[in-house]
Amino acid sequence: MRHETITARRNFLKNCLASAVVAAAGDGISLPEAAAQSLTLSKSRVVIAQDAQLRGLTPTVDSRRMLNLLDLAMETLFRPERSAGEAWRKIVRPGQLVALKVNTLGGRGLSTSPVLIDAICERLQEAGVRAGDIVVWDRSTEELERAGFHVSTAHNAIQCFGTDQLGYEDDLVMYGSVGSRLSRILTEQCDVLINVPVLKDHDGAGVTVALKNMYGAIHNPNKYHPDGCNPYIADLNMLPEIRSRMRLTICDATTACYEGGPAYKPQYAWHYNALIVSQDPVALDTTGWRIIENKRAAMRLKTLEADGRAPGYLATAADRQHRLGTDDPQRIETVEVGLGAGEQPYVKRS
Amino acid sequence: MSSVHNARADPKLEKRQKGQSATWLLPDRRCFLRGALCAGAAGSLQTFAQPLNAIPVWASPQGQDDAPFTVEARFYQKLPNRKIKCKLCPRECTVGDKERGYCGVRENHGGTYYTLVHSRVCAAHIDPIEKKPFFHYLPGTMAFSLATAGCNVNCKFCQNWDISQSRPEEVPAQYAPPQRIAELAGQYHCPTIAYTYSEPVIFSEYLMDTADAGHAAGIRSIVVSNGYMQDEALRAAYGKMDAVKIDLKSFSESYYRQVVSGQLKPVLDSIVTLHGMDKWMEIVYLVVPTLNDGDTEFRDLARWVKTYVGVDVPLHFTQFHPEYLLKNLPITPVPTLERAKQIADAEGLHYVYIGNVPGHPAENTYCPKCGHMLVQRMGLEVTQMLIRRNACSFCGQPIPGIWHA
Incomplete structure (x- = not known):
């Protein structure tokens, strides 16, 4: 008998315990709760916070305006809380290990912005999370560096490295069509998972936003690209190790991609200068899809459906077997907020 | 995934040991002794391991640089x-x-x-050729066996999933260029280099270059494959092989789609093509309880083999053991394997074997004319050989195969 059978049992118990602790510790709304609510009573709120002046006259994002934009997004998402600080305290508590899952496949041109991550880390620390309890991660350390992140493993500073540094769990976790080994960063250094993906077109799935970003947490993502990544994306996000930790998605749509994704192709990237924030990843992905379709229409491109790659995984993620959130536009409350030139916020609901 | 056969007879032989650096290195005791005996070496561990020490070791994936393998x-x-x-x-x-x-x-x-896997060996052992299994190809010899990470299907029963379903940077590996493999095979008196464990289709370039290096040194190449390959690549890569074993995982498209994540038709095409290329070929069918163990499927399979590649191609029905994503199913009952053999025998196939059941009489080779036992096997060992000059020593019936180097 292989030795991992014993390990599997131990890990199972450990994960159950971890999940229970996470569920018990949070006094805010966890993702499963939010998703479940969206299926029963309330609508799922998705905030699109946009700042036309995010870059000023330069190609780079202004860090002060980014922080303001993040605050606006968080206040709007958690309204009626009064401040961004109160909103963050619904997500994290001091002493928790917080992992920020970024997306760095697209290099400097089309990855999660380090400026956004700096802003999130600043607010997390203000909410009482120690710097050393925050880890910024993706699959590969090299890709993180290529995207402009500074790799760090110092214990008392914000940590930033790829799964290649810690490796994957020895044991498989399974749900539906998925059988994978999870990143040890997720299983060992994370009580609360904050997903920080990029808004992108995807040649297989149609779009890649929140849910597909979890492909970066497993050892064998290449096995889950056939059939428009469906049902793999939904099944992967059902893994308890992911679902129980996931609290929030902050999608970096400052630079987005409407065609040719997921790799960076400058001709298909545009400065959308927005953050898209939600606790319902299905609603967020559905909203992201709509934004990409609008851009494609403006650029006189075929719809994703006409291109044979409508994101069918969304319906699977929302179905009764998965219940990861809602893909029904009638049950998504989209709130568009923005900062004008004078940083005066505006609000538009739909 | 391939190389399921016989792994259970001695799992340590077939399975890469987790947590070790590239496992070529120290075969288990039994394999080592057999290899040393075969090599006529003194049998000391140091003698066996020494040449491998010349190869740089990346004990952990983190230490690997893609460049040498790209x-x-x-x-x-x-x-x-x-x-x-x-x-x-x-x-x-x-x-x-x-x-x-x-x-x-x-x-x-x-x-x-x-x-990314040229010369990037993540598992290597010196195995009895019967473990592949090849029963009609140089029986009783040892094969220098190697693999890289990766596979082009995702069989739910894979026994080597930890390397086959991983990316190369996720498993420890060693840089082992083709020339070095040929040298090592020669040093250990292995008449063959076997490409096995994971799926050789995905390291075709390395396989082709290593086969060339081996042939230049007088060492043959054999491959253990799923046969899920395009025609041009198949002819180019497996055209360099001296013998091929194909894992025909089922005789149903739905099984291939649901359990293998592949397709049946291209595999059947590959088998026919290889047969036409005059390659020595054996076929393995892993019998998975409830999923591919019906009489109709066995019969259709046997008839297809008879029609398209002939009655002399060995067909191995092997026993499934629960692994990877199919841990919920039991071990294949021996009577099921015997039923499969009976059906294939009745269809007229000459060499139908039962695998992964050490000591079963259907591990042996019998003369299709006079019925005498010609090759007696016990697990991975040949205990008696009664084929002389490629023929039955009792009645003179030619027995297809490559029996001597």
Whole structure:
């Protein structure tokens, strides 16, 4: 008998315990709760916070305006809380290990912005999370560096490295069509998972936003690209190790991609200068899809459906077997907020 | 995934040991003793291990640099927008820049497709050739057996999933260029180099170069494969092989789709092509309880083999053991294997074996004319050989195979 059978049992118990602790510790709304609510009573709120002046006259994002934009997004998402600080305290508590899952496949041109991550880390620390309890991660350390992140493993500073540094769990976790080994960063250094993906077109799935970003947490993502990544994306996000930790998605749509994704192709990237924030990843992905379709229409491109790659995984993620959130536009409350030139916020609901 | 057969007879022989650096290195005691005996060596561990020490070891994946293993792929087509279409296997993955194909070991860099596993050996052992299994090809000899990470299917019963379903940077590996493999095989008196454990389709470039190096040194090449490959690549890569074992995982498209994540038709095409290329070939069928163990399927399979490749191609029905994503099923009952053999025998196939059941009489080779036992096997060992000059020593009936080097 292989030795991992014993390990599997131990890990199972450990994960159950971890999940229970996470569920018990949070006094805010966890993702499963939010998703479940969206299926029963309330609508799922998705905030699109946009700042036309995010870059000023330069190609780079202004860090002060980014922080303001993040605050606006968080206040709007958690309204009626009064401040961004109160909103963050619904997500994290001091002493928790917080992992920020970024997306760095697209290099400097089309990855999660380090400026956004700096802003999130600043607010997390203000909410009482120690710097050393925050880890910024993706699959590969090299890709993180290529995207402009500074790799760090110092214990008392914000940590930033790829799964290649810690490796994957020895044991498989399974749900539906998925059988994978999870990143040890997720299983060992994370009580609360904050997903920080990029808004992108995807040649297989149609779009890649929140849910597909979890492909970066497993050892064998290449096995889950056939059939428009469906049902793999939904099944992967059902893994308890992911679902129980996931609290929030902050999608970096400052630079987005409407065609040719997921790799960076400058001709298909545009400065959308927005953050898209939600606790319902299905609603967020559905909203992201709509934004990409609008851009494609403006650029006189075929719809994703006409291109044979409508994101069918969304319906699977929302179905009764998965219940990861809602893909029904009638049950998504989209709130568009923005900062004008004078940083005066505006609000538009739909 | 391949190489399921006989692994259970001695799991340590077949399975890569987790947590070790590339496991070529120290075969288990039984294998070591057999190899040393075969080599006529003194039998000391040091004698066996010493040549391998010359190869740099990346004990952990983190230490690996892709550069030494990155070689342009040979079977792909360039597309607009720096995309490529892989022409190695029937998936024909369209791969964008900086992405990988389904196999996880080929990557698009700016519109050029590269294999990341050339000379990147993650498992190597010196195995009895019966373990592959080859029963009619150089019986009683040892094969220098190697693998890289990756696979182009995802069998739910895979026994080596920890290497086959991983990306190369996720498993420890060693740099072992073709010439070095040929040298090592020669040093250990292995008449063959076997490409096995994971799926050799996905390291075709390395396989081809190693076969060339081996042939230059007088060492043959054999492959253990799923046969899920495009015709051009198959002819080019397996054209360099001296013998081929194909894992025919089922005789139903739905099984291939649901359990293997592949297709049956291209595999059948490959078998017919290899037969036409005059390669020595044996076929293995892993019998999985409730999934591919029906009488009709056995009968259809046997009739197809008889029609398209002939009654003399050995067919092995092997026993399944619960692994990977199919831990919920039981071990294949021996009567099920015996039923499969009876059906194939009744259809007129001459050499039908039962595998992974050490000591079963259907491990032996019998003369199809006079019925005498000609090769007696016990697990992975040949205990009696009564074939003389490629024929039955009792009645003179020719017995197909390559019986002597």
